[in-house]
Amino acid sequence: MDGTVLVADDDRTIRTVLTQALTRAGCKVHATSSLTTLMRWVGEGKGDVVISDVVMPDGNGLEMLPKIRMDRPDLPVIVISAQNTIMTAIQAAEAEAYDYLPKPFDLPDLMKRTAKALDNRNRSPKREDVGTIGADSPDELPLVGKTPAMQALYRLVARVMNTDLPVLISGESGTGKSLIARAVHDFSDRRQLPFVTVTGSDLSDLEGPSKVLARVKGGTLLVDEITDMSDEIQARVVRMMDIPGEHSPRFMATSQGDLSQAMEEGTMRQDLYYRLSGATINVPSLRERVEDIALLTEHFLGRAEREGAPKRWLSKDAAELFRAYSWPGNVRQLENAVRRLSLTSRAEEISRSEVEAVLGNQPETGPVLRGGDAEKLGTSVARHLRRYFDLHGNILPPPGLYTRILKEVEAPLIEIALEATGGNQAKCADLLGINRNTLRKKITDLDIRVTRRRKLM
Numbered sequence: 001m002d003g004t005v006l007v008a009d010d011d012r013t014i015r016t017v018l019t020q021a022l023t024r025a026g027c028k029v030h031a032t033s034s035l036t037t038l039m040r041w042v043g044e045g046k047g048d049v050v051i052s053d054v055v056m057p058d059g060n061g062l063e064m065l066p067k068i069r070m071d072r073p074d075l076p077v078i079v080i081s082a083q084n085t086i087m088t089a090i091q092a093a094e095a096e097a098y099d100y101l102p103k104p105f106d107l108p109d110l111m112k113r114t115a116k117a118l119d120n121r122n123r124s125p126k127r128e129d130v131g132t133i134g135a136d137s138p139d140e141l142p143l144v145g146k147t148p149a150m151q152a153l154y155r156l157v158a159r160v161m162n163t164d165l166p167v168l169i170s171g172e173s174g175t176g177k178s179l180i181a182r183a184v185h186d187f188s189d190r191r192q193l194p195f196v197t198v199t200g201s202d203l204s205d206l207e208g209p210s211k212v213l214a215r216v217k218g219g220t221l222l223v224d225e226i227t228d229m230s231d232e233i234q235a236r237v238v239r240m241m242d243i244p245g246e247h248s249p250r251f252m253a254t255s256q257g258d259l260s261q262a263m264e265e266g267t268m269r270q271d272l273y274y275r276l277s278g279a280t281i282n283v284p285s286l287r288e289r290v291e292d293i294a295l296l297t298e299h300f301l302g303r304a305e306r307e308g309a310p311k312r313w314l315s316k317d318a319a320e321l322f323r324a325y326s327w328p329g330n331v332r333q334l335e336n337a338v339r340r341l342s343l344t345s346r347a348e349e350i351s352r353s354e355v356e357a358v359l360g361n362q363p364e365t366g367p368v369l370r371g372g373d374a375e376k377l378g379t380s381v382a383r384h385l386r387r388y389f390d391l392h393g394n395i396l397p398p399p400g401l402y403t404r405i406l407k408e409v410e411a412p413l414i415e416i417a418l419e420a421t422g423g424n425q426a427k428c429a430d431l432l433g434i435n436r437n438t439l440r441k442k443i444t445d446l447d448i449r450v451t452r453r454r455k456l457m
Contacts, residue, residue, distance in 0.1 A: 001111075003048035003118040007031040008038040009080070010056050018051060021107060022114070035059040042068055047075065049098075049117045051110070054081040054088065062088075065095035076117035080105055089154035090161070090187045100158070102151045108398070143179055144299050145292040149284040153180075160279045161188045166241070167252040168226075168276050170259060171283030174332030177254040178222070180283055185220040190250060193219030200229040209240045218247035226253040226276070227262045234269045241275050251276060282383050286327040286334060293323050296331060300338040309342040317352035325359055381409070411446045414439070423450050 005027050007018050015031040022029045030046065032038055035056045041047055050068070052061040061079060068077055076098035081088050092100040099113050145151070160167060161184045169177045178197070185195045196216040202208055212221065223229075223237060241251055253276050255262070262268035286293065297314060305311050314322065327333055337358050341350050344358075385405070389397065414432070421427040425443075429436040443450060 001025045001027050001115050001118055004028040004030065004046060005114060005118075006038060006041055006047035006050045007052075008035060008050070008056065008061065009033065009053040011053070014053075014080075017107065018110075021111060025111060025115075027114075027118075033057065035061065035064055039064060039067070042072060042075065045072075049114055050075060050077040051114065052077060052079060054079060062091050062095050062097075065092075065097055069096055076120070078110070078113060078117060080110070089151075089158045090183070093158035093161070100155060102146060143176055143183065144295055145289055146295060147284075147289040147291050149289050150292060153281065153283065156279075156281055157184055160184060160281075163279070164250055165278030166250070166276045167279045167281060168259060169252065169254045169281045169283060171254075171256070172285045172330055173256055174330035175283040175285055176331055177283055178224070180281060181220070181222045181252045181254065184252065185250075188220070188250075190219050193217060195220045195222070196249075197222045197224055199224050200233050203229075203233050203236050209236050213240065213243070213249070216249040219249055221249040221251050223251070223253040225255060226272070227255045227257050227259065227268050231269060234272050238269065238272050238275060241272075282386065286330045290323060293327075293334070294319060296334055297322060297338055300335050301342060304339055304342040309339075310345075311348055312342045312345055312350055313348065314355070315349050315351055318350050318355045321352055321355050321359070381405075407446065410442065411448065414442060414446065415448055418443075418448070418450055425450065 001022070005018075005022050007015055007022075007029060008031075009015050009018075010033045012033070015033070019029045019031050030041060032041075033056070035052075035058050038050070038052065042050070052064070054061045061081075065077055065079075068075060078099045078101065079088075079092045079097045080101050080103055081092075082103040088102075089100050098117050101110055101113070143150075143154075145153075157180060167181070167184060169180050171177050182195060185191065194216050196212065196219065198212050198221065202212055221240075226234070226237070229237075237251075255268075257267075259268055259273060259277075263270055263273050286296075297319070301312050301314075322334075329336075337355075340358055341354060345351075345354055414428070417428045417431050418425070421431060425439055426436055429439040432439065442448075
Protein backbone atom coordinates (compact mmCIF):
# COMPACT_ATOMS: atom_id res chain seq x y z
CA MET A 1 0.00 0.00 0.00
CA ASP A 2 1.13 3.52 -0.71
CA GLY A 3 -0.34 6.59 0.97
CA THR A 4 -0.97 8.37 4.25
CA VAL A 5 -3.66 7.13 6.63
CA LEU A 6 -5.17 9.28 9.40
CA VAL A 7 -6.32 7.17 12.37
CA ALA A 8 -8.63 8.62 15.04
CA ASP A 9 -9.57 6.41 18.00
CA ASP A 10 -9.57 6.99 21.76
CA ASP A 11 -8.37 3.41 22.36
CA ARG A 12 -4.56 3.46 22.53
CA THR A 13 -4.34 -0.26 21.74
CA ILE A 14 -6.29 0.16 18.52
CA ARG A 15 -4.16 3.14 17.50
CA THR A 16 -0.99 1.14 18.14
CA VAL A 17 -2.18 -1.96 16.28
CA LEU A 18 -3.36 0.03 13.24
CA THR A 19 -0.21 2.15 13.17
CA GLN A 20 2.04 -0.93 13.22
CA ALA A 21 0.01 -2.86 10.65
CA LEU A 22 -0.34 0.06 8.22
CA THR A 23 3.33 1.02 8.59
CA ARG A 24 4.41 -2.55 7.82
CA ALA A 25 2.18 -2.42 4.75
CA GLY A 26 4.06 0.64 3.49
CA CYS A 27 1.80 3.49 4.61
CA LYS A 28 2.58 6.63 6.54
CA VAL A 29 0.32 6.93 9.58
CA HIS A 30 -0.82 9.85 11.73
CA ALA A 31 -2.78 8.65 14.79
CA THR A 32 -4.73 10.69 17.33
CA SER A 33 -7.30 10.31 20.10
CA SER A 34 -8.90 13.66 19.24
CA LEU A 35 -11.42 14.57 16.57
CA THR A 36 -10.21 18.14 16.79
CA THR A 37 -6.73 17.05 15.77
CA LEU A 38 -8.13 14.85 13.01
CA MET A 39 -10.14 17.72 11.55
CA ARG A 40 -7.08 19.99 11.68
CA TRP A 41 -5.09 17.41 9.70
CA VAL A 42 -7.90 17.09 7.18
CA GLY A 43 -8.10 20.86 6.85
CA GLU A 44 -4.35 21.01 6.24
CA GLY A 45 -4.73 18.57 3.36
CA LYS A 46 -3.01 15.67 5.09
CA GLY A 47 -3.99 12.05 4.58
CA ASP A 48 -5.27 9.92 1.70
CA VAL A 49 -7.66 7.82 3.84
CA VAL A 50 -9.25 8.34 7.25
CA ILE A 51 -10.05 5.55 9.73
CA SER A 52 -12.19 6.99 12.53
CA ASP A 53 -14.08 5.74 15.57
CA VAL A 54 -17.60 7.10 16.19
CA VAL A 55 -17.65 7.90 19.91
CA MET A 56 -14.67 10.09 20.78
CA PRO A 57 -13.93 12.20 23.89
CA ASP A 58 -14.46 15.46 22.00
CA GLY A 59 -17.29 14.56 19.64
CA ASN A 60 -19.00 12.10 17.31
CA GLY A 61 -17.07 10.85 14.30
CA LEU A 62 -20.21 10.52 12.18
CA GLU A 63 -21.04 14.18 12.72
CA MET A 64 -17.68 15.14 11.22
CA LEU A 65 -18.31 13.31 7.94
CA PRO A 66 -20.40 16.04 6.23
CA LYS A 67 -17.67 18.63 6.85
CA ILE A 68 -14.97 16.25 5.58
CA ARG A 69 -17.14 15.54 2.55
CA MET A 70 -17.58 19.26 1.93
CA ASP A 71 -13.92 20.22 2.40
CA ARG A 72 -12.36 17.16 0.76
CA PRO A 73 -14.96 15.20 -1.24
CA ASP A 74 -12.39 12.69 -2.54
CA LEU A 75 -11.09 11.70 0.91
CA PRO A 76 -12.43 8.21 1.82
CA VAL A 77 -13.50 7.77 5.45
CA ILE A 78 -13.75 4.28 6.97
CA VAL A 79 -15.90 4.28 10.11
CA ILE A 80 -15.23 1.76 12.90
CA SER A 81 -17.62 1.55 15.83
CA ALA A 82 -18.51 -0.50 18.90
CA GLN A 83 -22.12 0.71 18.59
CA ASN A 84 -23.46 -2.48 17.05
CA THR A 85 -26.90 -1.36 15.89
CA ILE A 86 -28.45 -0.91 12.49
CA MET A 87 -28.62 2.82 13.17
CA THR A 88 -24.82 3.11 13.07
CA ALA A 89 -24.61 1.47 9.65
CA ILE A 90 -27.50 3.55 8.32
CA GLN A 91 -26.10 6.81 9.68
CA ALA A 92 -22.70 5.99 8.21
CA ALA A 93 -24.35 5.44 4.83
CA GLU A 94 -26.39 8.65 5.17
CA ALA A 95 -23.20 10.57 5.97
CA GLU A 96 -21.57 8.99 2.88
CA ALA A 97 -18.83 7.10 4.69
CA TYR A 98 -16.62 5.10 2.33
CA ASP A 99 -17.04 1.98 4.48
CA TYR A 100 -18.23 0.83 7.91
CA LEU A 101 -16.89 -1.94 10.17
CA PRO A 102 -18.05 -2.94 13.64
CA LYS A 103 -15.72 -3.46 16.59
CA PRO A 104 -14.08 -5.81 17.21
CA PHE A 105 -12.99 -5.71 13.58
CA ASP A 106 -10.97 -8.24 11.62
CA LEU A 107 -7.58 -6.58 11.01
CA PRO A 108 -6.85 -8.27 7.64
CA ASP A 109 -10.32 -7.27 6.46
CA LEU A 110 -9.78 -3.64 7.52
CA MET A 111 -6.37 -3.63 5.79
CA LYS A 112 -7.94 -4.84 2.53
CA ARG A 113 -10.64 -2.17 2.71
CA THR A 114 -8.01 0.48 3.40
CA ALA A 115 -5.95 -0.73 0.43
CA LYS A 116 -8.99 -0.51 -1.81
CA ALA A 117 -9.79 2.99 -0.52
CA LEU A 118 -6.21 4.06 -1.33
CA ASP A 119 -6.49 2.57 -4.83
CA ASN A 120 -9.79 4.33 -5.45
CA ARG A 121 -8.99 7.67 -3.83
CA ASN A 122 -8.55 9.46 -7.14
CA ARG A 123 -11.51 7.81 -8.85
CA SER A 124 -14.05 7.24 -6.09
CA PRO A 125 -17.62 7.44 -7.43
CA LYS A 126 -19.77 10.29 -6.26
CA ARG A 127 -22.92 9.17 -4.51
CA GLU A 128 -26.29 10.76 -5.04
CA ASP A 129 -27.40 13.15 -2.34
CA VAL A 130 -29.65 11.58 0.27
CA GLY A 131 -31.91 13.20 2.82
CA THR A 132 -31.02 13.28 6.48
CA ILE A 133 -32.87 11.35 9.14
CA GLY A 134 -35.71 13.47 10.46
CA ALA A 135 -36.04 14.49 14.08
CA ASP A 136 -39.10 12.30 14.43
CA SER A 137 -37.17 9.14 13.57
CA PRO A 138 -36.79 6.62 16.42
CA ASP A 139 -33.61 6.84 18.47
CA GLU A 140 -33.05 3.13 17.99
CA LEU A 141 -34.58 0.18 16.22
CA PRO A 142 -35.19 -3.25 17.79
CA LEU A 143 -32.51 -4.65 15.49
CA VAL A 144 -29.34 -5.01 17.51
CA GLY A 145 -26.40 -7.36 17.15
CA LYS A 146 -22.63 -7.44 16.96
CA THR A 147 -22.16 -10.79 15.21
CA PRO A 148 -20.75 -10.84 11.66
CA ALA A 149 -24.10 -12.09 10.34
CA MET A 150 -25.96 -9.05 11.71
CA GLN A 151 -23.25 -6.58 10.73
CA ALA A 152 -23.36 -7.90 7.15
CA LEU A 153 -27.14 -7.48 7.28
CA TYR A 154 -26.81 -3.87 8.46
CA ARG A 155 -24.42 -3.01 5.64
CA LEU A 156 -26.70 -4.61 3.08
CA VAL A 157 -29.71 -2.63 4.38
CA ALA A 158 -27.67 0.58 4.22
CA ARG A 159 -26.70 -0.17 0.60
CA VAL A 160 -30.22 -0.90 -0.69
CA MET A 161 -32.29 1.63 1.25
CA ASN A 162 -31.96 4.50 -1.23
CA THR A 163 -32.37 2.44 -4.38
CA ASP A 164 -35.66 1.59 -6.06
CA LEU A 165 -34.81 -2.10 -6.33
CA PRO A 166 -37.49 -4.56 -5.21
CA VAL A 167 -36.39 -6.44 -2.09
CA LEU A 168 -36.99 -10.04 -1.04
CA ILE A 169 -36.57 -10.64 2.70
CA SER A 170 -36.36 -14.26 3.83
CA GLY A 171 -35.99 -15.76 7.28
CA GLU A 172 -37.69 -17.84 9.94
CA SER A 173 -40.70 -16.60 11.85
CA GLY A 174 -39.75 -14.14 14.57
CA THR A 175 -36.42 -13.05 13.08
CA GLY A 176 -37.62 -9.52 12.29
CA LYS A 177 -38.29 -9.58 8.53
CA SER A 178 -40.97 -6.88 8.79
CA LEU A 179 -38.65 -4.75 10.93
CA ILE A 180 -35.99 -4.94 8.22
CA ALA A 181 -38.54 -3.88 5.59
CA ARG A 182 -39.68 -1.00 7.79
CA ALA A 183 -36.07 0.10 8.36
CA VAL A 184 -35.38 0.14 4.61
CA HIS A 185 -38.46 2.35 4.11
CA ASP A 186 -37.96 4.66 7.11
CA PHE A 187 -34.44 5.61 6.04
CA SER A 188 -35.09 5.77 2.31
CA ASP A 189 -36.05 8.66 0.04
CA ARG A 190 -39.66 7.47 0.35
CA ARG A 191 -39.78 7.88 4.13
CA GLN A 192 -42.44 10.61 3.94
CA LEU A 193 -44.73 8.37 1.86
CA PRO A 194 -46.96 5.52 3.17
CA PHE A 195 -45.62 2.12 4.18
CA VAL A 196 -48.35 -0.47 3.51
CA THR A 197 -48.27 -4.18 4.39
CA VAL A 198 -50.64 -6.52 2.54
CA THR A 199 -51.51 -10.21 2.77
CA GLY A 200 -53.30 -12.50 0.36
CA SER A 201 -56.72 -11.47 1.71
CA ASP A 202 -56.08 -7.82 0.73
CA LEU A 203 -55.64 -8.88 -2.90
CA SER A 204 -58.28 -11.61 -3.05
CA ASP A 205 -61.00 -9.62 -4.83
CA LEU A 206 -60.64 -8.03 -8.24
CA GLU A 207 -60.50 -4.49 -6.88
CA GLY A 208 -57.92 -5.41 -4.23
CA PRO A 209 -54.81 -4.40 -6.23
CA SER A 210 -56.21 -0.99 -7.22
CA LYS A 211 -57.28 -0.28 -3.62
CA VAL A 212 -53.82 -1.20 -2.34
CA LEU A 213 -52.04 1.00 -4.91
CA ALA A 214 -54.32 3.88 -3.94
CA ARG A 215 -53.33 3.43 -0.28
CA VAL A 216 -49.58 3.20 -0.85
CA LYS A 217 -49.44 6.36 -3.03
CA GLY A 218 -45.96 5.74 -4.37
CA GLY A 219 -44.50 4.70 -1.00
CA THR A 220 -43.42 1.19 -0.08
CA LEU A 221 -45.60 -1.89 -0.48
CA LEU A 222 -44.65 -4.94 1.59
CA VAL A 223 -46.23 -8.24 0.51
CA ASP A 224 -46.20 -10.46 3.61
CA GLU A 225 -45.34 -14.17 3.20
CA ILE A 226 -45.46 -14.17 -0.59
CA THR A 227 -45.13 -17.96 -0.92
CA ASP A 228 -48.32 -18.51 1.11
CA MET A 229 -50.36 -16.79 -1.60
CA SER A 230 -52.15 -18.67 -4.35
CA ASP A 231 -50.92 -18.61 -7.93
CA GLU A 232 -53.79 -16.31 -8.90
CA ILE A 233 -52.94 -13.73 -6.24
CA GLN A 234 -49.25 -13.92 -7.10
CA ALA A 235 -50.22 -13.18 -10.71
CA ARG A 236 -52.03 -10.05 -9.49
CA VAL A 237 -48.86 -8.92 -7.73
CA VAL A 238 -46.97 -9.41 -11.03
CA ARG A 239 -49.49 -7.19 -12.83
CA MET A 240 -49.23 -4.57 -10.07
CA MET A 241 -45.48 -4.45 -10.50
CA ASP A 242 -45.84 -4.11 -14.27
CA ILE A 243 -48.14 -1.09 -14.04
CA PRO A 244 -46.08 1.88 -15.27
CA GLY A 245 -46.43 5.22 -13.62
CA GLU A 246 -44.68 8.07 -11.97
CA HIS A 247 -46.04 7.09 -8.56
CA SER A 248 -45.33 3.36 -8.65
CA PRO A 249 -44.46 2.03 -5.18
CA ARG A 250 -41.34 0.24 -4.15
CA PHE A 251 -42.14 -3.46 -3.76
CA MET A 252 -40.83 -5.65 -0.96
CA ALA A 253 -41.87 -9.15 0.06
CA THR A 254 -41.18 -11.54 2.94
CA SER A 255 -41.00 -15.31 3.04
CA GLN A 256 -40.18 -17.92 5.67
CA GLY A 257 -39.14 -20.58 3.20
CA ASP A 258 -36.37 -20.97 0.65
CA LEU A 259 -37.66 -19.10 -2.40
CA SER A 260 -35.65 -21.01 -4.99
CA GLN A 261 -36.99 -24.26 -3.57
CA ALA A 262 -40.52 -22.82 -3.52
CA MET A 263 -40.11 -21.94 -7.19
CA GLU A 264 -39.04 -25.51 -7.96
CA GLU A 265 -42.04 -26.84 -6.04
CA GLY A 266 -44.42 -24.53 -7.87
CA THR A 267 -45.51 -22.49 -4.85
CA MET A 268 -43.70 -19.41 -6.14
CA ARG A 269 -44.23 -18.05 -9.65
CA GLN A 270 -41.02 -17.66 -11.62
CA ASP A 271 -42.07 -14.34 -13.14
CA LEU A 272 -42.83 -12.94 -9.67
CA TYR A 273 -39.58 -14.26 -8.22
CA TYR A 274 -37.49 -12.61 -10.92
CA ARG A 275 -39.37 -9.32 -10.54
CA LEU A 276 -38.95 -9.25 -6.76
CA SER A 277 -35.36 -10.44 -6.49
CA GLY A 278 -33.67 -7.12 -7.24
CA ALA A 279 -32.04 -7.40 -3.82
CA THR A 280 -32.23 -10.37 -1.46
CA ILE A 281 -31.86 -10.03 2.30
CA ASN A 282 -31.56 -13.20 4.39
CA VAL A 283 -32.30 -12.51 8.06
CA PRO A 284 -30.32 -14.92 10.29
CA SER A 285 -32.06 -16.99 12.94
CA LEU A 286 -31.14 -16.48 16.58
CA ARG A 287 -29.35 -19.86 16.49
CA GLU A 288 -27.01 -18.40 13.86
CA ARG A 289 -26.06 -15.44 16.07
CA VAL A 290 -25.81 -16.86 19.56
CA GLU A 291 -23.42 -14.10 20.66
CA ASP A 292 -26.26 -11.58 20.24
CA ILE A 293 -28.57 -13.27 22.77
CA ALA A 294 -27.06 -11.48 25.78
CA LEU A 295 -27.20 -8.14 23.95
CA LEU A 296 -30.85 -8.66 22.98
CA THR A 297 -31.77 -9.81 26.47
CA GLU A 298 -30.25 -6.68 27.99
CA HIS A 299 -32.10 -4.59 25.38
CA PHE A 300 -35.48 -6.14 26.21
CA LEU A 301 -34.95 -5.98 29.97
CA GLY A 302 -34.10 -2.28 29.62
CA ARG A 303 -37.19 -1.70 27.52
CA ALA A 304 -39.39 -3.47 30.10
CA GLU A 305 -37.91 -1.31 32.85
CA ARG A 306 -38.61 1.87 30.88
CA GLU A 307 -42.21 0.70 30.50
CA GLY A 308 -42.63 0.35 34.28
CA ALA A 309 -41.42 -3.17 35.07
CA PRO A 310 -38.94 -3.66 37.96
CA LYS A 311 -35.21 -3.60 37.21
CA ARG A 312 -34.06 -7.12 36.38
CA TRP A 313 -30.97 -8.97 35.16
CA LEU A 314 -30.10 -12.60 34.44
CA SER A 315 -27.95 -14.65 36.79
CA LYS A 316 -24.91 -16.30 35.24
CA ASP A 317 -26.65 -19.72 35.14
CA ALA A 318 -29.81 -18.18 33.67
CA ALA A 319 -27.78 -16.42 30.99
CA GLU A 320 -26.06 -19.71 30.09
CA LEU A 321 -29.45 -21.39 29.70
CA PHE A 322 -30.63 -18.56 27.46
CA ARG A 323 -27.53 -19.01 25.34
CA ALA A 324 -27.95 -22.80 25.07
CA TYR A 325 -31.65 -22.71 24.17
CA SER A 326 -32.58 -23.21 20.50
CA TRP A 327 -35.12 -20.34 20.30
CA PRO A 328 -37.40 -21.77 17.61
CA GLY A 329 -39.46 -18.58 17.80
CA ASN A 330 -36.31 -16.48 17.40
CA VAL A 331 -36.18 -12.85 18.58
CA ARG A 332 -39.95 -12.60 19.06
CA GLN A 333 -39.89 -15.61 21.41
CA LEU A 334 -36.88 -14.19 23.25
CA GLU A 335 -38.67 -10.87 23.78
CA ASN A 336 -41.82 -12.58 25.10
CA ALA A 337 -39.77 -14.73 27.48
CA VAL A 338 -37.85 -11.70 28.79
CA ARG A 339 -41.05 -9.70 29.30
CA ARG A 340 -42.62 -12.52 31.27
CA LEU A 341 -39.53 -12.95 33.43
CA SER A 342 -39.29 -9.21 34.08
CA LEU A 343 -42.79 -9.30 35.59
CA THR A 344 -42.79 -12.66 37.39
CA SER A 345 -39.25 -12.93 38.80
CA ARG A 346 -39.21 -12.88 42.61
CA ALA A 347 -35.91 -10.98 42.87
CA GLU A 348 -33.91 -8.48 40.83
CA GLU A 349 -31.64 -11.29 39.63
CA ILE A 350 -33.53 -13.80 37.48
CA SER A 351 -32.60 -17.36 38.44
CA ARG A 352 -32.01 -20.39 36.23
CA SER A 353 -35.05 -22.17 37.70
CA GLU A 354 -37.26 -19.23 36.72
CA VAL A 355 -35.92 -19.36 33.18
CA GLU A 356 -36.52 -23.13 33.08
CA ALA A 357 -40.12 -22.55 34.17
CA VAL A 358 -40.67 -20.12 31.30
CA LEU A 359 -38.85 -22.09 28.62
CA GLY A 360 -39.75 -25.58 29.84
CA ASN A 361 -43.11 -25.74 28.08
CA GLN A 362 -41.79 -24.35 24.81
CA PRO A 363 -40.36 -26.35 21.90
CA GLU A 364 -36.72 -27.34 22.25
CA THR A 365 -36.00 -27.82 18.57
CA GLY A 366 -36.04 -25.38 15.71
CA PRO A 367 -39.02 -25.22 13.36
CA VAL A 368 -38.98 -27.12 10.09
CA LEU A 369 -39.33 -25.22 6.85
CA ARG A 370 -42.21 -25.20 4.39
CA GLY A 371 -43.86 -28.51 3.74
CA GLY A 372 -42.38 -30.13 6.84
CA ASP A 373 -39.07 -30.93 5.17
CA ALA A 374 -35.81 -30.09 6.91
CA GLU A 375 -33.71 -27.51 5.13
CA LYS A 376 -31.37 -28.97 2.55
CA LEU A 377 -27.68 -28.89 3.42
CA GLY A 378 -26.90 -27.13 0.16
CA THR A 379 -29.41 -24.38 0.95
CA SER A 380 -27.92 -23.84 4.39
CA VAL A 381 -24.36 -23.73 3.00
CA ALA A 382 -25.42 -21.33 0.23
CA ARG A 383 -26.98 -18.96 2.75
CA HIS A 384 -23.83 -19.09 4.90
CA LEU A 385 -21.60 -18.37 1.90
CA ARG A 386 -23.73 -15.44 0.74
CA ARG A 387 -23.40 -13.84 4.17
CA TYR A 388 -19.65 -14.57 4.09
CA PHE A 389 -19.28 -12.75 0.75
CA ASP A 390 -21.56 -9.90 1.93
CA LEU A 391 -19.32 -9.49 4.98
CA HIS A 392 -16.40 -8.71 2.65
CA GLY A 393 -18.41 -6.03 0.81
CA ASN A 394 -16.91 -5.32 -2.61
CA ILE A 395 -13.64 -7.08 -1.73
CA LEU A 396 -13.10 -10.74 -2.56
CA PRO A 397 -12.28 -13.09 0.35
CA PRO A 398 -8.67 -14.29 0.73
CA PRO A 399 -7.52 -16.88 -1.87
CA GLY A 400 -7.96 -20.57 -1.07
CA LEU A 401 -11.69 -20.36 -0.32
CA TYR A 402 -12.47 -23.73 -1.94
CA THR A 403 -10.05 -25.64 0.31
CA ARG A 404 -11.17 -23.77 3.45
CA ILE A 405 -14.85 -24.47 2.87
CA LEU A 406 -14.29 -28.15 2.07
CA LYS A 407 -12.21 -28.50 5.25
CA GLU A 408 -14.97 -26.94 7.37
CA VAL A 409 -17.53 -29.42 5.99
CA GLU A 410 -15.21 -32.44 5.87
CA ALA A 411 -13.94 -32.29 9.46
CA PRO A 412 -17.34 -32.45 11.24
CA LEU A 413 -18.57 -35.07 8.75
CA ILE A 414 -15.67 -37.41 9.59
CA GLU A 415 -15.87 -36.67 13.34
CA ILE A 416 -19.59 -37.51 13.48
CA ALA A 417 -19.15 -40.61 11.30
CA LEU A 418 -16.37 -41.85 13.62
CA GLU A 419 -18.57 -41.21 16.63
CA ALA A 420 -21.45 -43.07 15.00
CA THR A 421 -19.24 -46.10 14.31
CA GLY A 422 -17.64 -46.10 17.74
CA GLY A 423 -14.24 -45.06 16.39
CA ASN A 424 -13.97 -48.09 14.11
CA GLN A 425 -12.10 -46.69 11.12
CA ALA A 426 -12.94 -49.60 8.82
CA LYS A 427 -16.68 -49.15 9.43
CA CYS A 428 -16.34 -45.40 9.21
CA ALA A 429 -14.57 -45.61 5.83
CA ASP A 430 -17.29 -47.95 4.58
CA LEU A 431 -19.99 -45.57 5.86
CA LEU A 432 -18.37 -42.62 4.09
CA GLY A 433 -17.64 -44.62 0.96
CA ILE A 434 -13.91 -43.88 0.93
CA ASN A 435 -10.73 -45.95 1.17
CA ARG A 436 -9.47 -46.71 4.70
CA ASN A 437 -6.05 -45.23 3.91
CA THR A 438 -7.76 -42.08 2.62
CA LEU A 439 -9.68 -41.85 5.90
CA ARG A 440 -6.48 -42.26 7.95
CA LYS A 441 -4.78 -39.48 5.96
CA LYS A 442 -7.72 -37.15 6.44
CA ILE A 443 -7.81 -37.88 10.19
CA THR A 444 -4.13 -36.88 10.35
CA ASP A 445 -4.43 -33.83 8.08
CA LEU A 446 -7.54 -32.52 9.86
CA ASP A 447 -6.12 -33.33 13.33
CA ILE A 448 -9.18 -35.39 14.30
CA ARG A 449 -9.04 -37.24 17.60
CA VAL A 450 -10.29 -40.84 17.37
CA THR A 451 -11.76 -42.46 20.48
CA ARG A 452 -12.96 -46.05 20.52
CA ARG A 453 -16.30 -46.41 22.23
CA ARG A 454 -19.59 -48.23 21.91
CA LYS A 455 -20.99 -47.38 18.50
CA LEU A 456 -24.19 -45.38 18.30
CA MET A 457 -25.63 -47.14 15.26
